[in-house]
Amino acid sequence: MxxxxxxxxxxxxxxxxxxxxxxxxxxxxxxxxxxxxxxxxxxxxxxxxxxxxxxxxxxxxxxxxxxxxxxxxxxxxxxxxxxxxxxxxxxxxxxxxxxxxxxxxxxxxxxxxxxxxxxxxDILKKKNITPFSLHSPQGRTRAYLKIQDGCSAFCSYCIVPYARGPSRSLPVEEVLEQAKRYEEAGVREIVVTGIHVGFYGRDLEDAVSLVDILDTLTSRFKGCRFRLSSLEPGELTDDIIALAAERENFCPHFHIPLQSGSSKVLKSMGRRYTPEEFMERVNVLRERLPDAAIGTDCMVGYPGEEEADFEMTCEVIKGSPITYLHVFPYSRRPGTRAAGMKETVTKREKERRARALRAIGEEKKVAFYRQFLGTTIEILAERVDRKRGTVQGTSANYLQAVARLKVKAQTPQPNQIVKLVAKSIEDQKIFGEMIS
Ligand code: SF4
Missing domain, CATH: 3.40.50.12160 (Methylthiotransferase, N-terminal domain)
Structure with missing residues (x-):
């Protein structure tokens, strides 16, 4: 068929x-x-x-x-x-x-x-994680390793717990088997992913947590670099930050969703941290890992979000060391707690807030990229364009970069580490000349 x-x-x-x-x-x-x-x-x-x-x-x-x-x-x-x-x-x-x-x-x-x-x-009754496994990933450059499924947090606006069920973790041996298959297939970067990875291990019989599995993965599979997907502010522990600072193959790239800079809105959303706690965590991260990429998500137009709340979000983003930002206008999802709340922000206003916040995010991103001008960057080659003589890739700290080849004979293969000297920023990408 x-x-x-x-x-x-x-x-x-x-x-x-x-x-x-x-x-x-x-x-x-x-x-x-x-x-x-x-x-x-x-x-x-x-x-x-x-x-x-x-x-x-x-x-x-x-x-x-x-x-x-x-x-x-x-x-x-x-x-x-x-x-x-x-x-x-x-x-x-x-x-x-x-x-x-x-x-x-x-x-x-x-x-x-x-x-x-x-x-x-009834997915809310599901106890085990579905046993998906991959033997030959599509590309060898980057592969996803799903270590966890589901979420037990029930934030007011989010449909995910009803779509994916409670948090379930993949047993350690299966995580390691999947990583081994990737390593054998020549994968250079493994993205450790899940629906709510910070919950990893809580449902397993063995006492194991996210930092334990990251410790084992980064020490056992030295030929791969590991990138962690999204983590809630309270789950970005000092241990995880210390491990990332210590291990060369732990990508200095974190995605820590903020959602709102207003305590009132965060409380209504059912998020379990305050803007101050978010700020404390990302500042510690920046201190320990000065070159790390730190991304975040913000939602605008949540029911009851007033102009003053939105302004607080802008202020938190401006004052934080984040390096890129995803902005989502609130979208009502039937079946969630927020769906029963009165929508108070018009579509047009949501779009205005989203535009304003995205502009701040873009400035933060360019400011971060600018720090690397004149320095040597290592990227994992993802796309090689022989006609144009360019190689596009991503650095461990999530810089998107394009290396121009000086001589065609230099042409590397995808999945190779390429070094370039950063010269300019165009279209939110770093451009430079390849040196090896
Ligand atoms: S927003 Fe994230 S933490 Fe909250 S319920 Fe949805 S998936 Fe879970």
């Missing part, structure tokens, strides 16, 4: 889609190219915003238009949180598989699943 897999959303979904593709290939199916016909299409959806769900519906309709005979299997967070709504809005025969039963897609016999079926159970 010719199978197409369409993926939306986060790194966890991407990892799971790749594991599904690998299982399909093992079972003798072929992955459809852009011009091929499609017998079965699996759409791995996201539900984090209303827009994500809309985009998934659009993608399904597009596939149905182009391949009227194709069977559609929809999985992921949208499938889990609103299977009946999804089925109704598509109005044709589709099969819906929730995150709680995603392992069905690893079963070679999945193609015999009936259309018009809904395989969605």
């Amino acid at each position: 010719l199978v197409k897999v369409i993926t939306f959303g986060c790194k966890v979904n991407q990892f799971e889609s790749q594991a599904i593709i690998e299982a399909l290939r093992r079972a003798g199916h072929q992955i459809a190219g852009p011009r091929d016909g499609v017998d079965i299409c699996i759409v791995n959806t996201c539900a984090v915003t209303a827009r994500a769900a809309y985009e998934a519906r659009q993608a399904i309709r597009r596939v149905l238009r182009r391949h009227p005979g194709a069977r559609i299997i929809v999985t992921g967070c949208y499938a889990q949180t609103d299977p009946w709504g999804l089925m109704e809005s598509i109005d044709t025969n589709i099969c819906v598989i929730g995150n709680d039963q995603k392992e069905r897609l690893l079963n070679p016999k999945f193609s015999s699943m009936d259309c018009l079926e809904i395989y969605v159970g």
Whole structure:
């Protein structure tokens, strides 16, 4: 059978889609190219915003238009949180598989699943992590290692706990086996990921925490560098910072979501820290790791966010050592606590706040990049453009850089470490000449 897999959303979904593709290939199916016909299409959806769900519906309709005979299997967070709504809005025969039963897609016999079926159970009761594993990652440059799934925090605006269930961790041996497979496949960078990685280990019988698993990974797999995905402010412990400062293969790059600089808004969101605590953590991080990239997320237009609250967010961002910023306008998600709150910020005002905050974020990013002008940067080559004579890649501290080759014979291969002298900043990227 010719199978197409369409993926939306986060790194966890991407990892799971790749594991599904690998299982399909093992079972003798072929992955459809852009011009091929499609017998079965699996759409791995996201539900984090209303827009994500809309985009998934659009993608399904597009596939149905182009391949009227194709069977559609929809999985992921949208499938889990609103299977009946999804089925109704598509109005044709589709099969819906929730995150709680995603392992069905690893079963070679999945193609015999009936259309018009809904395989969605109560994910809040799920106790174990679905055993996805990858043997040959798509590219060798960067691979995701999912060590944890689910979230037990229930922030007021977030649908994720209902889409992914409670926090569940991958046992240590399985984490190490996956890392070993990546190392053997020649992967140079492993992104340690999950839905809420700071919860890692809390549900396991062995007393193990995030810092323990990071310690083991960075000491055992010295040929790979490890990048950590998002971590809540209270979970960025001194131990994790000390480990990152000590281990060369622990990328000095942290993503610590702030969401709001107003204590009132944070409290209403159900976030478990104050702006002052966020600031204390990122300042400690900056002191110990002067060159580290520190990213954050902010939400604007949350119900009840007044102009003064928004201003506080701007002030916290301006005064913090963060180096890049993602801004999200609040989007109401049915089923969450915030969905019952009165929306007080108009769409237009949300957009204005988002624009203003993004501009501050861009300034912070450029100021961070500027510090490295004139210095030598090491990047892991991701894209090599032989015609233009350039190599694009990312440094351990998350600088996006383009190295110009002085002589064509210098051309490196993707997945090689390349050194360049940073000369200029264009389009939020560092440009420079390759020296080795
Ligand atoms: S910590 Fe809060 S925002 Fe993050 S996934 Fe969990 S519930 Fe959602």
